[in-house]
Amino acid sequence: MRKQPVTRRQFLGSGIAAAGVISIGGALPANGRDWEEYAARFDRSIGDGLPAGPLRPDDETAWKAVAKNYDVTNKITNLENGYWGIMANPVLAEYKQLTEFINKENTIFARPRWSETYRGVRDTVAGFLNVGPDExxxxxxxxxxxxxxxxxxxxxxxxxxxxxxxxxxxxxxxxxxxxxxxxxxxxxxxxxxxxxxxxxxxxxxxxxxxxxxxxxxxxxxxxxxxxxxxxxxxxxxxxxxxxxxxxxxxxxxxxxxxxxxxxxxxxxxxxxxxxxxxxxxxxxxxxxxxxxxxxxxxxxxxxxxxxxxxxxxxxxxxxxxxxLNFAAHMTIPAAIAFHNKIGTAAKEARLRYLRNLWVAPARKMKGLTVLTPDDEAMVAALTSFRLDGVTSTSANDSVVRHLAEKFGVLTVRRTGPAAGDCIRVTPSVYTSADDVMKLVNALRSITASPGSIGVS
CATH class of the missing domain: 3.40.640.10 (Type I PLP-dependent aspartate aminotransferase-like (Major domain))
Structure with missing residues (x-):
């Protein structure tokens, strides 16, 4: 997707502007409604704490700065980020604020204003996707x-x-x-x-x-x-x-x-x-x-x-x-703005880099098949693996449980391919190279001693 600032048109109808909510960028102007200035301030504010300049996929210092924008549990290393992506802290703050606004204003807002707010959010999404709002x-x-x-x-x-x-x-x-x-x-x-x-x-x-x-x-x-x-x-x-x-x-x-x-x-x-x-x-x-x-x-x-x-x-x-959840949809412009601050190209390169960090050594492990190729046109963040002969749901659940309980790494079993179940690994932009290496060490242990997980 295109990396671009939030425009006047997007914010004028975005729901954040239409509702008059105090947003990340500060309160809307009381008079004059200088939307260009407000949109620019919002765009700058959500970038606070993000590294300046191009993000190299292997720059751990820069991506650590990106990761600071996410509140991530330390209970386990989460390599199951394909279910959904957690909101960045600035986006989460916007969502909380909008939830409070909707809860307080209720139908006083929704009845007269939701239709125009919806159209504004839709316009923002259409611009992001480069399609027509009427599509x-x-x-x-x-x-x-x-x-x-x-x-x-x-x-x-x-x-x-x-x-x-x-x-x-x-x-x-x-x-x-x-x-x-x-x-x-x-x-x-x-x-x-x-x-x-x-x-x-x-x-x-x-x-x-x-x-x-x-x-x-x-x-x-x-x-x-x-x-x-x-x-x-x-x-x-x-x-x-x-x-x-x-x-x-x-x-x-x-x-x-x-x-x-x-x-x-x-x-x-x-x-x-x-x-x-x-x-x-x-x-x-x-x-x-x-x-x-x-x-x-x-x-x-x-x-x-x-x-x-x-x-x-x-x-x-x-x-x-x-x-639907009004606040969730009204938060979409903020999510797009934060996403664009990082950029799809930078995200894609980083996610593929993290994927390759574990896939390269995994390909050399006996009894393990990686289910995606390394061709950049055919893979990004998500990649699954299958241990030889381990195709049932229960057996793959055992592997997932073993990875979590013994090595502190969360993955997920997937049931869909005709050849049998597999285990999916999905990093996120907050994932570090060290996080991925925890998985590599775990897979080395498992493939060296497959009997340790009770499946064959």
Whole structure:
């Protein structure tokens, strides 16, 4: 995403400005409303404590300064940051303040002012994503957005085929299977090729996999893709696959839940007309912040949400969150501003550097397979590993428990790949190189004596 200051337009309608809240940058001007000055002050204030100049991925001193902006527990070394991303302290302060404001003002604020506040926040998000404000709506997360897209896609007829894969997210796989009932289609599950110790996956493998799948299923009209999957961390060449599908008359719904904020990308450049996004994973917004994206000229391909009366070109009618957390969504501009202070490119490089610190030695360990390649186009922060023969849920839970209890390192077991369960490792921007080395030492111990964890 683009690194840029908060603009007058963004703050004028951001909800923080519209609500008149005393924000991180100080109270709004009582008279004159010098929004440019206020926005600039806000932008400067959230950068306090961040290192100046470009951030090198291996500069531990600089990233330690970044880490000071996060209040992290010392109970365990957390290498499970894929669930959601904790807010930076300035963003958390804004969220607390806005929560108090909403709780105090209640419907006095919400009834007359929420609609304009929502539009301001949406404009800010649209600018961040480089899409039109009329192409997005705010949701409580990518899952909600994708369920609305899959369930609402209306270009299917009985006898058509829809494709999804084992590496897609569980709730999205459920939604694709449900289309058999909802639309009378045939849902086909694909199984991704697995890497081996000697041969990591390559982009050509992924392209060939989808080429073969589309050729074998010529009635395919809808394809679900996950840009950066949550099970193993693999990034796939979405734009090329989407073009392949489009040439065969199939639309693509894209799960970009882990993409925005973790890797630099041009959302429109991915070539997908329907996308679900999270802002609470790698952008650092409060839990419950996501986006549904529908390309403007394709909005009519998604039905109004559960019969909701709406204009045919109105994206707001394609989703209904009910009463959402106003304060969480009003905090999104602050989260974006803080994220931009660090920069997506710097985050991506740092996260990949931390990932490589443990993956490089892990590849040399006997009986351990790393499930993502080292190609920078195919991986960022997330990477999973599997111990040889350890494929069950219970066995992988034992490994996770052993890592936590004996070595003080938190990871997570993932159940999704057809070849069996695995263990995911996910650093954050507050993670240090020393944190990662704790995992390396733990894996060396485990692979040297696999019987010590009671699995084989």
């Amino acid at each position: 997005i709506a705010l949701t409580r997360g990518a899952t909600e957005a994708l369920q609305a897209l899959i369930g609402g896609y209306n270009k299917l007829k009985p006898g058509d085929t829809v494709l999804y894969a084992d590496l897609d997210y569980s709730e999205m796989k459920n939604a694709m299977r449900w289309l058999e009932v909802r639309r009378g289609v045939k849902a086909v599950k694909l199984t991704f090729p697995e890497p081996t110790i000697d041969r990591p996956l390559q982009e050509a493998d992924i392209l060939g996999f989808y080429e073969k799948a589309l050729s074998a299923n010529p009635e395919t009209k809808l394809l679900l893709l996950t840009h950066l999957n949550n099970w193993t961390g693999l990034i796939i060449p979405v734009a090329r696959i989407a073009r392949m599908a489009r040439d065969r008359g199939a639309d693509v719904i894209l799960d970009a839940a882990h993409s925005v904020g973790q890797v630099e990308l041009n959302l429109k450049g991915l070539g997908c007309d329907f996308i679900g996004v999270n802002l609470h994973k790698w952008v650092g917004a409060p839990i419950g912040c996501g986006v549904i994206y529908i390309k403007k000229d394709r909005i009519d391909a998604i039905d109004p949400y559960m019969g909701k009366p709406t204009d045919v070109s109105d994206i707001d009618g394609r989703i209904d969150t009910g009463t």
